[in-house]
Amino acid sequence: MSNAFLTGGSSGIGQEIAQYLKSIAMLVDSPTRDELNLFDNLSYTDLSRYDYLFLCAGVDRNGRIPFIEQSEGDIIETMTVNTIANMRLINRYIKQRHGKWSKIVVIGSTIVEHVWPNFVTYGTSKVALECFIDSLSQELNSKNIGFTQIHPGLTKTNFNKNRGNVDKDKSTELYDHTPHMTTSDLLPIIKSVIEDRAHLITKVTVSK
Numbered sequence: 001m002s003n004a005f006l007t008g009g010s011s012g013i014g015q016e017i018a019q020y021l022k023s024i025a026m027l028v029d030s031p032t033r034d035e036l037n038l039f040d041n042l043s044y045t046d047l048s049r050y051d052y053l054f055l056c057a058g059v060d061r062n063g064r065i066p067f068i069e070q071s072e073g074d075i076i077e078t079m080t081v082n083t084i085a086n087m088r089l090i091n092r093y094i095k096q097r098h099g100k101w102s103k104i105v106v107i108g109s110t111i112v113e114h115v116w117p118n119f120v121t122y123g124t125s126k127v128a129l130e131c132f133i134d135s136l137s138q139e140l141n142s143k144n145i146g147f148t149q150i151h152p153g154l155t156k157t158n159f160n161k162n163r164g165n166v167d168k169d170k171s172t173e174l175y176d177h178t179p180h181m182t183t184s185d186l187l188p189i190i191k192s193v194i195e196d197r198a199h200l201i202t203k204v205t206v207s208k
């Protein structure tokens, strides 16, 4: 039986993926933010037994406002959670796996394809993450360690509620007038990624 370590499983896209993995009898460990806060000194995590590493957690602390109005704290939190924590977990995971068959799946964003004003920090964090995965997969050039980047377009989740500057009651209004996916729209690609034992799927964009 395969097993997976997954971040961001408490909500939205990560929660949908975790439920799917469990439905196909995969063992899934998904720490809560209290157990593993990605904006913190990551507590020691033994990742050696996991065939899959799903990195779904992410945040945009101050999206939709001009960069110069963003606080330094929010800039650091967005970059740390979306980029640096994932780099640290992947560094740890690869060292601990000792070359055993492994698949790393990261949730990016379509923002890597066309950047927008007022998403400067979030866009930077996701482009940096994409650059990191592209570079590392070339550097390792391993048949045993596979990377898949999934870049979703707008998806209805709690993501906007977690923004520091957004009125939580109005956080879902965006979905009333913008084409968007639901988290289950991502499941066909997750299924393909699980079946892809040869690591052929490296990057996928999914949007409405």
Ligand SMILES: NC(=O)c1ccc[n+]([C@@H]2O[C@H](COP(=O)([O-])OP(=O)(O)OC[C@H]3O[C@@H](n4cnc5c(N)ncnc54)[C@H](OP(=O)(O)O)[C@@H]3O)[C@@H](O)[C@H]2O)c1
Residues within 6 Å of the ligand: 007, 008, 009, 010, 011, 012, 013, 014, 032, 033, 036, 037, 038, 039, 056, 057, 058, 059, 081, 107, 108, 109, 110, 151, 152, 153, 154, 155, 156, 157, 158, 159, 160, 162
């Ligand atoms: N929704 C979209 O339109 C969209 C589009 C493209 C890409 N994405 C990406 O999809 C991923 C999932 O987002 P989502 O839309 O599902 O949003 P979400 O419902 O807000 O889920 C975000 C997840 O990240 C976790 N998280 C945030 N900060 C954390 C921290 N410091 N430590 C540990 N966990 C933390 C949250 O935990 P808590 O429950 O504790 O807050 C939650 O489980 C993110 O990487 C996001 O950038 C989303």
